[in-house]
Amino acid sequence: MDDDGLIMNFAPSSGVGSTYRSVKPALKKGSWKQRLRVKKNIQRKERKLAAVQDSARTVLNSEFVSAGGRRTSDVREKQSDHPVGTATPATKVMHGKPQVISSLFSYNPEIRKKDPAVKDATKKKSLSAPSNAPVSDTTTFQGIGIDSDLVAHMTDKLGAQKPTQIQRRAIPILLGPSRRQVVIDDIEVPDEDVDAVVQAETGSGKTLTYLLPIVNRLILSSTTDASSTNASSTSAKRSVGTLAIVLTPTRELAQQVLGVLQTLLSLPPCGTTGRRRSHWIVPGVVIGGDKKKSEKARLRKGVNVLVSTPGRLLDHLQNTKSFEIENLRWLVLDEADRLLDLGFEETLRSIVTILDERTAGRGRGTRHEDSDLWPGTRQTVLCSATLREDVRRLAGTSLRNPVFIRGQGEEGVASVKRLHDRSDTAGKKGREDVNAMDVDDAPEAKFSTPNQLKQTYVLTPAKLRLVALAAMLRSCFVTRQSGMESKVDNKVVVFFSCCDSVDFHHDLFANAGKAQRKRWAGDSYEEEEDGENEEDEGEEESPEHRVLREVLKAQKDEPTAQNSNGKKVDQPDAQLPPKPFAIGTVLPDVPLYRLHGELAQSIRTQVYLDFRKAATGVLFCTDVAARGLDLPDVTRIIQYDAPADLKDYVHRVGRTARLGRQGQATLFLLPSEMEYLDVLKAQELKPEPVKVESVLMGLVSEANGKDFQTPATELQNTFERYVLADEKRMTLTRNAYWSSVRAYATHSAAEKHIFHIKKLHLGHLAKAFALREAPSNMHATQSRKKQHWEKRDEEKDGGKGGKAPKKRKLDPSAEFAIGDLGKMVGPTTRKKTRK
Ligand SMILES: Nc1ncnc2c1ncn2[C@@H]1O[C@H](COP(=O)(O)OP(=O)(O)OP(=O)(O)O)[C@@H](O)[C@H]1O
Numbered sequence: 001m002d003d004d005g006l007i008m009n010f011a012p013s014s015g016v017g018s019t020y021r022s023v024k025p026a027l028k029k030g031s032w033k034q035r036l037r038v039k040k041n042i043q044r045k046e047r048k049l050a051a052v053q054d055s056a057r058t059v060l061n062s063e064f065v066s067a068g069g070r071r072t073s074d075v076r077e078k079q080s081d082h083p084v085g086t087a088t089p090a091t092k093v094m095h096g097k098p099q100v101i102s103s104l105f106s107y108n109p110e111i112r113k114k115d116p117a118v119k120d121a122t123k124k125k126s127l128s129a130p131s132n133a134p135v136s137d138t139t140t141f142q143g144i145g146i147d148s149d150l151v152a153h154m155t156d157k158l159g160a161q162k163p164t165q166i167q168r169r170a171i172p173i174l175l176g177p178s179r180r181q182v183v184i185d186d187i188e189v190p191d192e193d194v195d196a197v198v199q200a201e202t203g204s205g206k207t208l209t210y211l212l213p214i215v216n217r218l219i220l221s222s223t224t225d226a227s228s229t230n231a232s233s234t235s236a237k238r239s240v241g242t243l244a245i246v247l248t249p250t251r252e253l254a255q256q257v258l259g260v261l262q263t264l265l266s267l268p269p270c271g272t273t274g275r276r277r278s279h280w281i282v283p284g285v286v287i288g289g290d291k292k293k294s295e296k297a298r299l300r301k302g303v304n305v306l307v308s309t310p311g312r313l314l315d316h317l318q319n320t321k322s323f324e325i326e327n328l329r330w331l332v333l334d335e336a337d338r339l340l341d342l343g344f345e346e347t348l349r350s351i352v353t354i355l356d357e358r359t360a361g362r363g364r365g366t367r368h369e370d371s372d373l374w375p376g377t378r379q380t381v382l383c384s385a386t387l388r389e390d391v392r393r394l395a396g397t398s399l400r401n402p403v404f405i406r407g408q409g410e411e412g413v414a415s416v417k418r419l420h421d422r423s424d425t426a427g428k429k430g431r432e433d434v435n436a437m438d439v440d441d442a443p444e445a446k447f448s449t450p451n452q453l454k455q456t457y458v459l460t461p462a463k464l465r466l467v468a469l470a471a472m473l474r475s476c477f478v479t480r481q482s483g484m485e486s487k488v489d490n491k492v493v494v495f496f497s498c499c500d501s502v503d504f505h506h507d508l509f510a511n512a513g514k515a516q517r518k519r520w521a522g523d524s525y526e527e528e529e530d531g532e533n534e535e536d537e538g539e540e541e542s543p544e545h546r547v548l549r550e551v552l553k554a555q556k557d558e559p560t561a562q563n564s565n566g567k568k569v570d571q572p573d574a575q576l577p578p579k580p581f582a583i584g585t586v587l588p589d590v591p592l593y594r595l596h597g598e599l600a601q602s603i604r605t606q607v608y609l610d611f612r613k614a615a616t617g618v619l620f621c622t623d624v625a626a627r628g629l630d631l632p633d634v635t636r637i638i639q640y641d642a643p644a645d646l647k648d649y650v651h652r653v654g655r656t657a658r659l660g661r662q663g664q665a666t667l668f669l670l671p672s673e674m675e676y677l678d679v680l681k682a683q684e685l686k687p688e689p690v691k692v693e694s695v696l697m698g699l700v701s702e703a704n705g706k707d708f709q710t711p712a713t714e715l716q717n718t719f720e721r722y723v724l725a726d727e728k729r730m731t732l733t734r735n736a737y738w739s740s741v742r743a744y745a746t747h748s749a750a751e752k753h754i755f756h757i758k759k760l761h762l763g764h765l766a767k768a769f770a771l772r773e774a775p776s777n778m779h780a781t782q783s784r785k786k787q788h789w790e791k792r793d794e795e796k797d798g799g800k801g802g803k804a805p806k807k808r809k810l811d812p813s814a815e816f817a818i819g820d821l822g823k824m825v826g827p828t829t830r831k832k833t834r835k
Contacts, residue, residue, distance in 0.1 A: 741762070
């Protein structure tokens with residue numbers, strides 16, 4: 001094995017005090033100042049030596065104890081070269097420093113005493129019946145007012161036979177006066193079109209809840225009966241422009257909603273009863289990162305149901321003259337609470353103002369199209385799993401007779417509450433008042449997660465986080481039966497706080513140990529057979545991949561992609577992998593994906609589509625994947641970094657246990673973050689504790705028995721060696737480390753006392769990034785950058801002073817790209833100096 005420069009041994013003969021003794025005579029010579037200087041120098045050197053010896057001693061002791069008397073392979077090798085007690089070995093210096101390794105299992109905070117819940121760890125809690133599954137009573141989609149042809153089509157294409165509770169409650173209301181033969185006796189269905197706030201658990205079918213009424217009303221209005229002319233049918237054509245807009249906070253969610261929309265609208269032109277439909281309803285999507293030119297062309301022809309992200313929609317509203325919205329009838333805000341958050345709010349306000357202005361003239365204009373099946377004026381629907389009845393601000397818009405519809409909780413009418421809109425009384429003067437809605441005196445509803453979702457948490461000391469993550473992931477994919485390990489298929493999503501951390505962990509799990517062409521076998525690396533683990537050379541490309549590759553190639557000509565902050569993002573042609581995943585050695589044959597807001601859109605799309613249809617894999621991601629994404633068959637969610645906002649907890653865990661299926665979610669917490677459990681408890685979210693020791697057992701093989709420390713230490717060393725081996729990797733790692741620390745500072749004010757940077761042990765945290773010590777600090781990096789820019793300016797302008805790049809604004813709507821070095825530190829603007 002290569003010597004990677006660890007100080008793993010020391011000579012007691014040259015211990016503390018020896019330096020002092022050897023130079024003692026020198027202290028008697030020279031002036032008192034010189035003698036003092038010499039003395040201080042000696043003391044400083046001795047303190048340093050003592051520190052190094054202490055840590056080396058700790059390693060030896062702890063690793064010896066941890067291995068139950070057997071030392072880890074590293075230690076063994078060092079020992080054979082330099083037996084304990086002999087002279088200090090000549091250590092190799094890496095990156096200009098001798099490497100000192102600290103043990104994973106020493107100096108960790110005591111968990112057991114702190115965590116009162118640990119004693120409950122073995123208690124098995126039975127989970128109640130699924131709460132987001134389709135209803136089990138006699139309700140049918142036809143029964144709640146959906147057209148029989150559309151129901152048949154939907155059952156065929158989406159497998160939806162019975163509505164879920166939220167669909168049962170909300171669809172009759174959203175169908176408005178267009179509904180027929182609705183038999184809902186426990187809900188008061190208003191006989192006019194009303195605006196609605198729809199709140200239901202994750203995975204309960206909210207997309208169909210808002211899309212079905214729109215599609216149903218549009219389809220019926222374009223249908224003519226075989227015998228008579230349908231009085232409600234309209235002469236509308238595609239050129240009528242946009243009738244419905246669905247806004248989503250992320251591009252992937254927009255694409256997903258478009259997919260459902262396309263499926264619904266693809267029903268055959270001839271119905272079962274001989275009815276004919278004219279096929280003019282065209283769905284479409286406009287999102288950031290796509291070609292604007294082709295979007296404009298599509299809008300010119302007419303996109304009748306448009307799915308979009310706020311920024312791009314505003315752009316088209318302001319700059320695309322041929323974008324017809326005069327006939328707009330529906331505005332849906334999916335993940336409305338996120339869209340109403342700071343960051344999106346301003347964009348949303350501008351959108352609503354333009355929509356108000358441009359639809360105000362309806363009825364007077366010549367382009368006016370109508371059908372009595374459509375709402376007379378714009379209907380607004382807000383949708384999310386974490387909407388509260390106290391939605392206070394609606395980005396400058398008022399809701400018309402709004403009702404609040406909950407998908408869970410008390411039955412029937414109680415779950416459909418009318419919110420008092422003050423717009424009648426407030427008048428023009430009270431524009432601000434119009435934004436405020438009062439609610440019936442109901443107690444504030446808690447965020448709820450699906451009943452069948454099993455939630456756990458692991459209190460993990462910082463040093464053990466990385467190996468604990470590896471162990472947990474391994475146990476998701478490897479089972480052991482009668483001594484034999486076998487692979488199981490699972491889909492796991494791991495959430496991190498920032499893009500850099502996603503990149504780092506993805507790279508680490510994909511490549512650590514690979515250079516040695518060895519495979520992680522539970523307790524050590526074993527030689528890999530020739531050809532194994534090579535990325536499917538010669539394997540035939542699937543049709544979907546071929547199409548994607550063509551799309552990616554077509555996008556090559558695009559001008560340099562930039563994200564919303566103006567930062568250049570990865571170019572598709574620079575990363576045109578044959579497959580959007582990597583296979584590592586820690587998790588045998590498991591595809592590893594990554595998704596975050598700093599990747600090029602083409603790559604994001606490719607990853608999203610591939611992970612959706614994958615049978616197995618791990619997705620390392622930021623909160624860009626937390627909201628709304630319907631990733632089939634995800635069995636486990638791991639929140640490696642706690643969410644910055646409590647609502648994100650609900651959305652992250654909601655990527656599993658969808659539509660009545662089972663799922664597990666695990667939250668990693670540092671011992672210092674234990675108070676977060678109280679925050680969760682206040683929302684009636686009560687994850688059960690799991691001991692870190694039992695998580696680490698995931699690394700143990702048959703040969704190890706119950707010793708998890710040896711394989712954990714071995715794996716940690718492998719990670720550390722991988723990072724140390726390359727300067728570029730070190731940079732990626734340092735960036736990930738500091739970006740994570742910065743992201744830690746973005747927790748909401750209410751949680752600051754729990755997640756405070758001061759509480760982080762930066763040295764221990766370094767271990768979680770496979771670093772042997774905390775990298776140089778952020779301020780140093782900042783000042784180095786500043787110096788760099790200043791030097792560059794001077795070189796450029798012959799010392800006259802040029803312009804350093806402007807400080808990039810931290811845009812909270814930048815698709816969860818928190819912690820990115822460029823955005824959060826960025827080169828600072830130079831102060832103006834007075835002449
Ligand atoms: N009634 C139904 N029967 C069967 N499947 C359904 C039904 N309604 C929705 N689905 C399916 O359930 C899955 C989850 O639906 P959807 O994504 O709309 O959930 P959601 O409530 O919007 O979740 P989130 O809050 O995470 O956005 C989708 O795959 C959808 O096709």
